[in-house]
Amino acid sequence: MKTIAVISMAGGAGRTTLAATLAVLLARRGREVVALDFDPQNMLGAWLGLDTLAPRGIAKALTDASETWHTHTWRSDEGVLFVPHGNVTLDEAAACDAHLAAHPQWLERAIGEIALPESGVVLIDTPRYPSRQAQQAARAADLVLCVCPPEPAACGGFVAHLPALREACADVRIVVNRLNPAREMQRDVLAMLRAAAAGLPVAQRIHMEAALPEAFARGGWIVDEAPQSQASHDLHGLAEHVDAWLPALEASLAA
Ligand SMILES: Nc1ncnc2c1ncn2[C@@H]1O[C@H](COP(=O)(O)OP(=O)(O)O)[C@@H](O)[C@H]1O
Numbered sequence: 001m002k003t004i005a006v007i008s009m010a011g012g013a014g015r016t017t018l019a020a021t022l023a024v025l026l027a028r029r030g031r032e033v034v035a036l037d038f039d040p041q042n043m044l045g046a047w048l049g050l051d052t053l054a055p056r057g058i059a060k061a062l063t064d065a066s067e068t069w070h071t072h073t074w075r076s077d078e079g080v081l082f083v084p085h086g087n088v089t090l091d092e093a094a095a096c097d098a099h100l101a102a103h104p105q106w107l108e109r110a111i112g113e114i115a116l117p118e119s120g121v122v123l124i125d126t127p128r129y130p131s132r133q134a135q136q137a138a139r140a141a142d143l144v145l146c147v148c149p150p151e152p153a154a155c156g157g158f159v160a161h162l163p164a165l166r167e168a169c170a171d172v173r174i175v176v177n178r179l180n181p182a183r184e185m186q187r188d189v190l191a192m193l194r195a196a197a198a199g200l201p202v203a204q205r206i207h208m209e210a211a212l213p214e215a216f217a218r219g220g221w222i223v224d225e226a227p228q229s230q231a232s233h234d235l236h237g238l239a240e241h242v243d244a245w246l247p248a249l250e251a252s253l254a255a
Pocket residue numbers: 008010011012013014015016017018177178179206207208209210212213216231
């Protein structure tokens with residue numbers, strides 16, 4: 001079983017979009033997938049089929065010692081097991097942060113309780129890095145997918161925080177998301193990102209696609225609704241990259 005954290009230094013970079021899409025594409029390839037929403041925004045469930053934001057989830061266990069962190073696990077239509085974050089008030093969010101500060105190994109221990117086959121994968125959605133949640137996710141992960149929009153502001157955060165992220169996880173790979181080749185400025189920012197990434201592999205570049213949020217709004221997937229689009233091709237490429245990195249499927253499952 002491997003753990004992958006989807007992290008970014010910029011807000012709205014596409015972490016939740018990519019975590020959810022990867023979860024489904026890997027499940028369709030026959031992988032057993034557990035998706036953890038470790039972001040107080042609590043949005044991963046919306047991608048995985050919940051009509052309303054899950055009221056309870058991981059957060060409950062951070063503020064209530066009698067609660068088990070996976071009590072509120074759901075199974076999506078496509079067989080992805082996922083644990084929502086749960087809605088939190090400002091005070092509850094502060095209490096969660098305090099608990100994570102006092103227990104830096106909290107997420108690692110929780111993931112240690114997950115029983116998946118060798119070929120299984122745990123995907124973690126996170127709030128913007130740096131945050132306690134993203135830091136714990138990076139430390140618990142075998143692989144960090146660092147989502148970078150080719151925008152100047154996002155590039156600044158990337159440069160500032162990449163060293164700490166690399167210290168937290170030995171295998172960090174870049175996913176450029178919202179690529180728009182028509183915007184000349186993006187070419188300069190991509191060159192800056194490449195220089196700052198100092199040899200880190202780029203797992204995939206994913207193009208900007210207006211139909212992507214529209215598909216989500218209809219409760220569908222861009223890879224089904226616009227399978228010929230560049231973004232769908234890119235998303236399959238990312239799933240292929242991760243699938244090739246994961247241990248091979250067991251013979252019984254692959255058969
Ligand atoms: N490649 C893309 N093309 C177009 N829209 C995208 C793309 N990736 C993400 N989005 C949209 O950008 C918004 C923010 O994405 P989200 O995954 O919620 O970001 P984060 O979790 O990093 O805050 C969403 O509306 C999402 O549908």
